[in-house]
Amino acid sequence: MVEPAWKFRLVIVIRRWTLRIWFLFWFLLGHLGAFFFRRAQYGAEVLGLLSLSIRETANLMVRSRRQVFWILFKRQLYNSGYKAAYVNCVIAALLGLALANQFTLYLQKAESFADVFVVVVLRELAPLISGIILIARSSTAIVSEIGHLKLNREFEVLHSQGINAIFLFILPALFAFPLSLLLMLVYFNSVTLLSAWLYMSWYADSDISFSSLMFTLPDRISLVELIVISSKAVFGGIIIALLSVYAGYRVGERFTDISRAISNNTTALLLLFFCLNIMLSILAY
16 A cells, blocks of 8 residues: 655654754753863863972972062052052942932841841942952953963963063062952941941931940851851952963964953953852851
């Protein structure tokens, strides 16, 4: 018995679409595997860079090298921690004004305002905004500096002269960035608190005094709070320093690679820094 023509056409169409779906499945699986492989390779290389940096700390025991490191460390700390203070303080002052303006009608007690300050500013906003400022100012500068050195093959010159580039460029940033982020947190929280109190006392005519805030806040800040906030600054600073140096060192032969490295590294750092802060907050609170 001869089958109808439409059945043959239906079988051909089904086989064709089955092959397409099968090829699409393996195509997506291959790209997904390549994506995870690149991410794993990226993470392994960054961890390798961290291990090399830790090994280079042994050179700090030599007095002459420690003096060189101290000069580079102070330079990095000045650029990343001190020169970013005015931006950090201006944003903190504006945040304090906005916080006081929004909550003046609802928070008439120092205890209530202290609770909001600890939960909103101390835990979340201060680390996030300070990290964004550090990424925007210092991370891009590190990527640009290392990228130009790599583009001009100056690392090869340093290596030929027996100078360790990790000790000169990575180690100062690895120590300076976490300390800078800790200092920025101190700036940010202090200025936010002060500007909020000034707004409430001068403009909103609030009964909350600065002394009552100072006596109330320590009761709201536990040891866990300090450990979590310090961990955000330390681990965040280390991640920013490592990825910035790594991105600069990955610059290729073209001048446009530097701008591409800055853009890609900034995006990756923002995602990682936000994930780190949120993960630590979820685990701790």
